[in-house]
Amino acid sequence: MEFAHYAPLWGEALLTVLAVLIVLLGSLMKNSGKLMGYLSLAGLVAALGLVSSNLTIPKPEIFFYDTISVDGLSQFFKAVFLIVSLLVVIASLSRYTGKGADEYFALLLLATVGMMVVASSIDLVTLFVGFELASLSTYSLAAFDKSKKNLEAAMKYFIFGSVSSAFMLFGFSLFYGMAGSTRLADVASTALSNFAPATAVALLFVIAGFAFKMALVPFHMWAPDTYEGAPPLVSALLAAGSKKMGFAAAFRVLIVALVALRMEWYLAFAILAALTMTLGNLAACWQNNVRRILAYSSIAQAGYIAIGFVVVGAAYGVAPITKFGGAAVPAAQLGIAGALLLILGHALMKTGAFIGTAQVASMVAKGNDKDPDDISNYAGLARRAPITAFCMLIFMFALAGIPPTAGYIGKFVLFSSAIYSGLVWLAVLAILNSALSLVYYLRIISYMYLREPVGPKVAESKGYVAALVLTMLAVVWIGVFPQGFIDWALQAAAVLLPQ
Amino acid sequence: MIQNAISLMIAIPLIGAVISLFAGSKAKFVALIASFIPLVLSLQMYMEFDKSSKIMQFVESYNWVPSIGVKYTVGVDGIGFPLLLLSTIVSILVIIYSWGEGKKPNQYFALLLLNEVGVLGVFTALDFFLFYIFWEVVLIPMYFLIGAWGGPRKDYAAIKFFIYTHVASLVMLLAIFALYFTYSMPDGTRTFDMLTLLQATADKAIFPTGLLNIIFAGLLFGFLVKMPAFPFHTWLPDAHVEAPTAGSVVLAALLLKMGGYGIFRVIMPILPNVDKAWITVIAIIAVLSIVYGAFLALAQKDIKKLVAYSSVSHMGFVTLGAVAFTWMSIQGAMFQQFSHGIITCVLFMSAGTIQHVVGTRIIADLGGLADRMPKFAVIMMAGFMASLGLPGMSGFVAEFLVLTGSFATLPMYTMIVVFLSVATTAAYHLWAMQKVMFGPILKKYMNVHDPHSYELFSMGMIILLSLLFGIAPGLITDIMGTAAHQVMEPVVTLSQMGVI
Numbered sequence: 001m002e003f004a005h006y007a008p009l010w011g012e013a014l015l016t017v018l019a020v021l022i023v024l025l026g027s028l029m030k031n032s033g034k035l036m037g038y039l040s041l042a043g044l045v046a047a048l049g050l051v052s053s054n055l056t057i058p059k060p061e062i063f064f065y066d067t068i069s070v071d072g073l074s075q076f077f078k079a080v081f082l083i084v085s086l087l088v089v090i091a092s093l094s095r096y097t098g099k100g101a102d103e104y105f106a107l108l109l110l111a112t113v114g115m116m117v118v119a120s121s122i123d124l125v126t127l128f129v130g131f132e133l134a135s136l137s138t139y140s141l142a143a144f145d146k147s148k149k150n151l152e153a154a155m156k157y158f159i160f161g162s163v164s165s166a167f168m169l170f171g172f173s174l175f176y177g178m179a180g181s182t183r184l185a186d187v188a189s190t191a192l193s194n195f196a197p198a199t200a201v202a203l204l205f206v207i208a209g210f211a212f213k214m215a216l217v218p219f220h221m222w223a224p225d226t227y228e229g230a231p232p233l234v235s236a237l238l239a240a241g242s243k244k245m246g247f248a249a250a251f252r253v254l255i256v257a258l259v260a261l262r263m264e265w266y267l268a269f270a271i272l273a274a275l276t277m278t279l280g281n282l283a284a285c286w287q288n289n290v291r292r293i294l295a296y297s298s299i300a301q302a303g304y305i306a307i308g309f310v311v312v313g314a315a316y317g318v319a320p321i322t323k324f325g326g327a328a329v330p331a332a333q334l335g336i337a338g339a340l341l342l343i344l345g346h347a348l349m350k351t352g353a354f355i356g357t358a359q360v361a362s363m364v365a366k367g368n369d370k371d372p373d374d375i376s377n378y379a380g381l382a383r384r385a386p387i388t389a390f391c392m393l394i395f396m397f398a399l400a401g402i403p404p405t406a407g408y409i410g411k412f413v414l415f416s417s418a419i420y421s422g423l424v425w426l427a428v429l430a431i432l433n434s435a436l437s438l439v440y441y442l443r444i445i446s447y448m449y450l451r452e453p454v455g456p457k458v459a460e461s462k463g464y465v466a467a468l469v470l471t472m473l474a475v476v477w478i479g480v481f482p483q484g485f486i487d488w489a490l491q492a493a494a495v496l497l498p499q
Numbered sequence: 500m501i502q503n504a505i506s507l508m509i510a511i512p513l514i515g516a517v518i519s520l521f522a523g524s525k526a527k528f529v530a531l532i533a534s535f536i537p538l539v540l541s542l543q544m545y546m547e548f549d550k551s552s553k554i555m556q557f558v559e560s561y562n563w564v565p566s567i568g569v570k571y572t573v574g575v576d577g578i579g580f581p582l583l584l585l586s587t588i589v590s591i592l593v594i595i596y597s598w599g600e601g602k603k604p605n606q607y608f609a610l611l612l613l614n615e616v617g618v619l620g621v622f623t624a625l626d627f628f629l630f631y632i633f634w635e636v637v638l639i640p641m642y643f644l645i646g647a648w649g650g651p652r653k654d655y656a657a658i659k660f661f662i663y664t665h666v667a668s669l670v671m672l673l674a675i676f677a678l679y680f681t682y683s684m685p686d687g688t689r690t691f692d693m694l695t696l697l698q699a700t701a702d703k704a705i706f707p708t709g710l711l712n713i714i715f716a717g718l719l720f721g722f723l724v725k726m727p728a729f730p731f732h733t734w735l736p737d738a739h740v741e742a743p744t745a746g747s748v749v750l751a752a753l754l755l756k757m758g759g760y761g762i763f764r765v766i767m768p769i770l771p772n773v774d775k776a777w778i779t780v781i782a783i784i785a786v787l788s789i790v791y792g793a794f795l796a797l798a799q800k801d802i803k804k805l806v807a808y809s810s811v812s813h814m815g816f817v818t819l820g821a822v823a824f825t826w827m828s829i830q831g832a833m834f835q836q837f838s839h840g841i842i843t844c845v846l847f848m849s850a851g852t853i854q855h856v857v858g859t860r861i862i863a864d865l866g867g868l869a870d871r872m873p874k875f876a877v878i879m880m881a882g883f884m885a886s887l888g889l890p891g892m893s894g895f896v897a898e899f900l901v902l903t904g905s906f907a908t909l910p911m912y913t914m915i916v917v918f919l920s921v922a923t924t925a926a927y928h929l930w931a932m933q934k935v936m937f938g939p940i941l942k943k944y945m946n947v948h949d950p951h952s953y954e955l956f957s958m959g960m961i962i963l964l965s966l967l968f969g970i971a972p973g974l975i976t977d978i979m980g981t982a983a984h985q986v987m988e989p990v991v992t993l994s995q996m997g998v999i
Contacts, residue, residue: 402639403632413567419676427676431669438662442642446654450646483564490566 008054008061008070011047011078012116018043019109026102033101037093040105044089044112048082051075056491066183067123076340076492077119077248080347083474084241085112087348087467088233091355094463095233095362104144111137111237115245124172124182127249131168131213135161138242142230153229157238160212160222168209174202184252206253213246216306217276220299224283227295227354228373232361235291236354239298240347247305247343251336255312255496266313270426273310277303277433284440291357291373293440294350297399300437301346304430307414307423308339315421329490331421336493338414341485345406345478349395352471356392359385359464378444380453385460389448391468396441398475401434406478413486504544505557505573505623508537508587509616516612520605527598530608534591534615541587548580550977553985554996555625555694556580564628568679568690572625572993577982578763581833581975582622582756585840588964589752590615596848596957597745602648610640611745618753622760625993627675627691634668637754644746645738656741663734664724671721674714681706681714697768698990708774715773718765719781726758728818729787732811739807744851747803751810751843759817759836763829763982767821768990781822786912788815793923797930802860803850805931806843809886812920813839813894816901819916823905829983831900834976838893838968845882845961849875852950852958853935862931867940871947874955876936881962885969887928888921892969896976 006013022036029035060071085108096104114134121127139161143154176182178198179190191199208219215223227235280300287293315331361372363385370377381389398405403412411434418427478485501507515533519526549556558574575583593611600607617640620633638661646657675691682699684690700706706714724731739747770777792812799805813835820832852875854860857868869876885892888899905913949955968975 397639403635415673416676416679419673420680424673427673431673432666435662435666435669438665439658442658442661446646446657449643450654450657483566486564487566 006063008057009063009068009120011050011082012113014050015043015047015109015113015116019106019113022102022106022109026106031098033097033099034093036102036105037089037096040089040109041086041093043109044082044086047112048079048086051078051082055079056488060495062122064126066185067126068117068120069122070120071495072488072492073248073251073495074120076344076488077244078116080244080344081112081115081119081241084237084244084347084351085109087351087355087471088237088241090470091236091358091464091467092233094461095358100144104141107137107141107144108237110134111141111242115241115248118245119248122184122252124175124184124187127252128165128169128172131245131249132165134242134245135165138234138238141234141237142226144234145231149229150231153226156222157226157230164209164212164219166209167205167212171202171205171209174198174205178202207250210246210250210254211272214243214250214302214306215246215299216272216302217279217299220276220280220302223299224287224292224295227298228289228291232291232354232358232373235295236351236358239295239354240351243298243302244343244347247302247339250309251339251496254309255336266310269306269313270310270423273303273306274426274429275303276300276306277430281433281436281440284437287440288375289371289373290360290375290378290444291354293375293444294353294357297437297440298346298350300433301342301350301399303433304411304414305339305342305346307418307426307430308335308342310423310426311335311338311414311417311421314423315417330497331417333490333493333497334413334420335417336496337486337489338410338412338417340489340492341413342407342410344485344489345398345410345475348471348475348478349398349407352391352468352475353395353399355464355467355471356388356395359388359460359468362464363458363461375444375447376454378447379451381448383453384455384457387465388460388468391472392448393445394472394475396445398479400438400441404476404479406475409479409482409485413489501540501543503559504540505575505619506559508540508583509573509619509623511536512590512612512615512619516609516616519612520609523605526605526608527594527600530594530612531591533612534587534594537615537619538587538591541584544575544580545584548575548978550577551981553577553981553988554991555993558625558993560625560993563626568688568692569628570626570690570692571629572692573620573623573629574625574993575623577978577980577985578833579622579760581837581978582760582840583619584975585756585837586615586618586622586753589748589840589844592844592957592960593745593748595953596748598953599951600745606643607648607745610644611749613640614644614749614753618757621757625693627679627693627696629691630693631668631672631675634671634757635665637757638664638668641738641742641746641750641754644749645742648743648746649741651741652737653741656737660734660738667721667724667731670717674717674721677710677714677717681710692993693764694990694992695994697765698992700769701772701989703772706772708772711769712773712777715766715769715777718761718769719777722758722761722766723784723818724758725761726755726814726818727811728758728784728815729791729811732788732792735811736804736807739810739847740801740804744847744854747807747847747851748844751807751847752840755810755814756836756840759814759821759832762818762821763833763986767829767986770822770824778822778824781818782909782912785815785818785822786915788812788818789916790815790919790923793920793927797923797927799927800861800863802853802862802865802931802935803847805862805927806846806850809846809924809927810839810843812924813843813886816898819905819909819912820901823901823908823913824987825904825907826980826983826987828901828904828908829986830976830979831897831902831904833979833982834893834972835897835901837975837979838897838965841961841964841968842882842885842892842894845878845958845965846886848954848958848961849879849882852954856947856950857944862934865935865941866944867936867938868944868947869936870940871944872949874949878955878958878962879936880932881965882958883928883932885962885965887925890969891966893965893972894969896969896972 117130284296398407555574617637624630796808
């Protein structure tokens with residue numbers, strides 16, 4: 001067996017083996033929670049190392065009979081997923097130590113593998129398998145603490161997730177019926193040569209299926225309840241990782257379709273994006289539960305990211321090609337790159353913010369019988385848990401797009417691409433939304449920094465602090481030195497465009 | 500000559516801010532040192548500044564994000580340098596004035612220093628990307644100064660301030676994107692270099708008037724809100740009334756000047772290439788700001804609100820002088836920026852001192868304070884006289900230059916200003932002063948006394964500066980005169996100057 005031939009996929013293999021190993025060891029050893037946590041940590045670090053050794057691949061490498069492609073785009077998403085899982089594991093180290101910790105970490109690793117498979121797949125069946133692997137693992141994670149709220153959240157997530165999978169699968173089967181193949185390239189070329197009404201129906205089903213995962217309006221209903229009810233660290237994984245999986249799949253499938261079909265459908269996406277960000281931001285203004293605020297803000301951010309799709313459609317054959325630092329960059333590429341940068345930034349900011357809520361729920365809110373995520377628990381957090389509060393402050397400003405942070409760079413590139421492709425109305429709407437989002441981000445900040453504390457100073461748990469500080473540094477680092485990240489995103493975006 | 504003087508000036512308060520966060524009650528000493536060094540640097544730069552040169556000086560330029568054409572470029576010319584000097588002077592005086600701050604002093608002084616970083620960056624950045632970052636960074640310390648040390652309605656005022664000005668910045672950002680994507684350099688790449696983009700707007704083939712009108716509107720909106728000009732001034736009274744004294748001073752003396760700076764740096768080079776109707780629009784906005792601001796000030800019961808509206812009125816002179824587009828009026832407008840920057844400090848400091856010595860700022864409740872606060876009364880009197888335009892002080896020179904210069908091109912607007920605002924301005928200043936300070940002392944104020952010496956010192960220094968620039972305006976107007984010539988000529992880019 002040519003072991004070295006599969007070098008780009010070692011990361012996935014390693015994590016799969018590790019997940020099985022952890023379950024096995026866990027059933028044999030007692031009180032091994034801590035060990036399992038460190039094992040997962042080491043495995044994720046190694047996988048991240050393997051992925052980043054192949055970060056930029058000039059030519060896509062194809063494996064397993066045209067089903068898996070390792071290219072710039074897949075590596076970008078894999079890096080995002082691995083970073084999110086890594087941060088969640090670091091934070092989990094001090095939370096999941098006892099009985100059942102082995103299952104927790106194994107499920108987390110399997111979810112990561114599923115997401116990585118989705119990022120790489122160029123075949124509908126493989127895509128679906130990856131999707132389900134990640135979804136099934138996260139369904140059980142969402143109920144992991146077994147409280148009543150957990151179960152409700154997991155149930156909602158499971159039902160909505162299953163329905164969306166069904167939609168997606170139905171769309172896929174229609175594609176297969178038309179093209180006689182499950183390869184994305186075949187599907188696209190068949191659709192291009194023979195655009196039948198069935199193509200439109202299939203596309204509609206697939207879009208609906210993905211939109212559930214991405215939590216775009218009107219398929220967003222499950223997200224706030226699930227993010228609020230699931231264990232906070234799992235919410236971080238859901239909002240920052242699993243949601244981005246929806247985008248990874250959507251980029252692969254929809255952009256091929258959009259470019260190949262030369263559709264004027266981008267207007268539909270524009271309306272979807274506009275509705276998503278506006279409703280998300282408006283709804284977030286009225287919430288009192290911080291995790292619900294973050295959930296709605298995450299919906300709004302999905303709306304911004306969807307601008308990337310709109311730009312691809314709008315820019316097709318319209319906007320002139322100009323150079324950035326020597327290389328010719330069409331508007332579509334800039335749009336996708338902007339969306340990717342925002343995905344990276346949002347993954348970091350949201351992971352951080354949810355870990356922050358986990359810290360508050362476990363340490364600060366302990367002992368009062370209020371809802372642990374209620375915003376009143378954040379009063380005076382700056383004095384009660386200064387490091388957590390400062391990191392949260394940076395995440396809130398970053399989510400609002402205040403420079404110099406990762407959130408600002410993502411929005412900067414994305415909104416500029418909207419102007420570039422002539423979508424002035426969408427850019428104006430997006431910036432008005434950005435300003436609107438300040439209402440609730442500033443509300444959290446003012447609770448943390450401008451209110452009197454409701455209790456004494458608390459000891460901040462080390463695992464959470466480590467994860468928070470790492471995330472915060474990354475968010476600021478991307479904002480101050482964006483060069484490498486912009487180049488990386490542009491390179492990843494190039495994969496999707498016809499050469 | 501000191502290498503990288505501007506970068507040092509930006510970096511030192513930033514480092515100082517971080518140190519003072521951890522310095523506890525010693526933060527004030529850190530803040531004093533961290534604001535003193537930039538002051539020395541700026542005075543050194545003043546000595547070395549070539550007053551007759553129209554090109555950028557002290558330029559530093561490094562690649563930052565080359566793939567999208569972003570550079571770290573800073574430099575000053577006659578437009579930016581006086582404001583840089585103003586920022587270093589006001590920053591240290593505010594820190595001295597706040598010497599006795601007892602509530603979380605480490606955070607308080609760190610925020611003041613962070614503010615200095617932001618405004619220095621805005622006045623020196625020559626790359627739109629960098630400019631925008633500094634422009635936004637300024638909002639954060641001001642938000643916290645209002646929100647944490649403010650008055651009863653601080654939450655509302657802080658959020659209103661942040662969101663209102665943030666919307667304006669974002670609109671400006673979209674206009675910057677439009678500039679960026681419309682102009683490509685000869686080798687096909689894009690740039691955020693301010694001077695290059697501004698120079699390109701003169702080319703009708705690249706920027707047709709229709710497109711340029713839209714871009715111009717976006718940029719103008721961003722700057723007018725910051726200034727603030729009628730009808731976008733409504734955030735200002737709330738922010739000022741609720742802000743702590745130091746916050747108000749920095750807001751009026753430095754943050755508002757960012758709007759004026761944007762007018763000179765960005766709006767003026769584009770103005771000749773857009774529809775002529777814009778001149779009428781801006782002139783009307785200017786006149787309304789001056790006159791309406793003065794009448795609003797006349798109607799106020801709170802002395803701080805009165806001072807806040809007087810800022811709207813005074814900043815209107817900057818807009819009027821700029822849009823009149825004569826050498827004299829532009830020079831006057833620039834001098835008005837500088838002069839209002841120092842005079843308004845003493846006004847807001849007076850309001851703050853009255854608040855904490857007497858406990859109220861409502862004009863009707865005050866009276867006869869001069870009896871018990873003689874030193875303070877002299878200084879406050881001088882400040883109000885400077886503000887209403889007493890000859891011999893800097894405010895008079897600035898407004899005289901603006902009105903004289905504007906009469907040549909906008910006679911009707913100038914006449915309206917002269918007839919409606921000069922008397923009103925004198926009236927509200929004198930009326931407030933007379934009611935607060937003079938007359939018989941009210942019985943309940945028998946125990947009040949002069950404020951701390953550090954407060955008197957800061958205010959006294961400002962009065963001296965106002966006198967100095969009133970008697971010898973040439974110290975700074977020489978630089979502004981050159982800059983005014985420069986504003987009226989086409990933009991010359993850094994590469995044409997041979998500085999980079």
